[in-house]
Each structure stands twice: as structure tokens, then as C-alpha cells.
Amino acid sequence: MSRDGAPPRARLAVLLSGRGSNFLALQAAIERGDLPARIVLVVSDQAEAPGLKAARELGLRAVALPRRGEPSREAHESKLLSALAEADVEWVCLAGYMRLLSASFVARYPRRMVNIHPSLLPAFPGLHAQAQAVEHGVKVSGCTVHLVDAGVDSGPIIVQRAVPVYDSDSPSELANRILQQEHKAYPEALRRLLAQRWEIVGRRVVFAAEKNL
Numbered sequence: 082m083s084r085d086g087a088p089p090r091a092r093l094a095v096l097l098s099g100r101g102s103n104f105l106a107l108q109a110a111i112e113r114g115d116l117p118a119r120i121v122l123v124v125s126d127q128a129e130a131p132g133l134k135a136a137r138e139l140g141l142r143a144v145a146l147p148r149r150g151e152p153s154r155e156a157h158e159s160k161l162l163s164a165l166a167e168a169d170v171e172w173v174c175l176a177g178y179m180r181l182l183s184a185s186f187v188a189r190y191p192r193r194m195v196n197i198h199p200s201l202l203p204a205f206p207g208l209h210a211q212a213q214a215v216e217h218g219v220k221v222s223g224c225t226v227h228l229v230d231a232g233v234d235s236g237p238i239i240v241q242r243a244v245p246v247y248d249s250d251s252p253s254e255l256a257n258r259i260l261q262q263e264h265k266a267y268p269e270a271l272r273r274l275l276a277q278r279w280e281i282v283g284r285r286v287v288f289a290a291e292k293n294l
Contacts, residue, residue, distance in 0.1 A: 091275050094122040094170040096161075096178040101132020102260065103176035103197055103267050108139060110268035117275050122168040124161065126180055142168065148180060158186045174271065175229065184231035192281070194229040195274070197267050199259045201225060201241055206234035211259060212252040222246050222255060224263045226270035228286065237286045240270035 095104045104123060110116040123136035128145040136143035144164055151157040165173065175196040187194060200210035202225040205217075214222040223243040230236040242262040246255060273279070278289040 091118040092121045092169055092171045093118050093174055093271075094124060094165055094168060094172070095120055095132075095136075095174045095176050096124050097130060097132040097176045098125055098127050098179040099130055099132060099177050101130065101135050101176060103263055104132050104174075105135060106264035107174065107176070107268055107271065108141075110272070116268050116272050118172070118271065122164065122170060124164060126157075126178070132176075154183060158183060162186065162189060172271075172275075173229075174267075176267070181233065182229070187229055187231055190229075192228055195226060195239070195267075195271060196229050196234070196236070197224060197226045197263055197270075198234045199224050199256060199263065201243065202227060202234055202238060209252070211256040214246055215250055215252050215255055219246055222259060224259050224266050226266050228281075237281050237284050239274065239286050240266045242266045 093107070095101075095107065097104050101123070107116065108120055111118055111120065120141055123133060123141055123143040125133045125145055126148050128147055130145070133143045133145060146157065146160050146164065148154075148157045171193060173190050173194040175194070198206070198210060200206070200214060201221070201223045204219070205213040211222070221243050223241055225238055226240045227234070227238045228236040242265065244255070244259050244262055273288060280287055
């Protein structure tokens, strides 16, 4: 408990590569009091990422750590880990971070690294998930919030939200509709991880309140 009797707020880092709309959705949930956390660090591998500018405008610590120019992925990840440690980060939230992280990096935050993906996993992992869905002719897609493991979009699923796919959809139209649900799903998933008791059973994230349902 904190000095004022409120439960402590988890210290989050958000990793992004672009505009950072999911980062902003998390920050908005924090400001509304819906998410018992605070963002202590925003990191991008792109120095000009709009998400970094947005973080600085909010008064949050924002750091650019470009991969370009580093001798290896290990060297880049070492700098990233140092930044996370310096900020005393407890949870790492990937929000459009367009770099694969090594198994050794993921192992530093076991069950404390979260990602959001624009499909109903395990369907359409990896890049261009919305285009994959349209090309495949599925009738339903959506988004998935999951814990990160050493695979590609393969970690245990926390929350999913479904979105219809229309025959007239372009990948960008579907992406925009999915993104609206991402902004709801990510804060919901993180809130549940922080506020509820949970465990991983097999591949399932099981919350205590759901065990007997």
C-alpha cells in the first residue's frame, strides 16, 4: 500500500514504432482511473515516431533507441534493457513495436510483457494481419492481447475482441475498425492482469473469478 492507503500502481514501459495510438489509449485509461498503473517510460526504435512526441507532450519520459547503427540485435537490446532497468519498469507493453525481441530479452520479463495484435490469434500472426484476413476471405477478425513468449504472436491469450469483415473491406478499412477495439481491449487486458488474481493453465490465462464459470 502507498502512504495514502491506495494500492501501488504498476510501473509500465511502452515500446512503440509509430503513432502510438494504443499507448495513448493506455494513458487515457490511467488518467480516467481505470488502470492501476503509470507509464514511466516510452521507448521507440524510430527517432521521429509520433508516439514519442505525444509522450513528451504529456510530460512522460520518452527515449529513442534506434536499431540502425548498432552492431547487433544484442547490443541494441542491451541498451533497451538498461533503459528499462533505470526506469525501474515492472511491465513492458508492446504497442506497435515493429521489432522482434529475442528469447533472452523476453525472459527478463517473464509473464510481465504484453502485446496486442490485429487479428484473432492464432489466425494471421506476424505482419499485415488485416490484409491476410481480407485476402483469406474470413467473415470475422479482431484483435488479441496476449502475454509475450519467445515465439511470434504465440503467447497465452488474455483478451480478444471480434470485428466483422465485410465483403467490401479493404485492409485499411478493416484495420481502422479493428483499431477501435484495440483501444478498448488493451486497457481491459492490462487492468485484469494488474487487478485480478490469475495463472496460466496449459496455454490459457485463467482469472480467479472465472475458474468456476
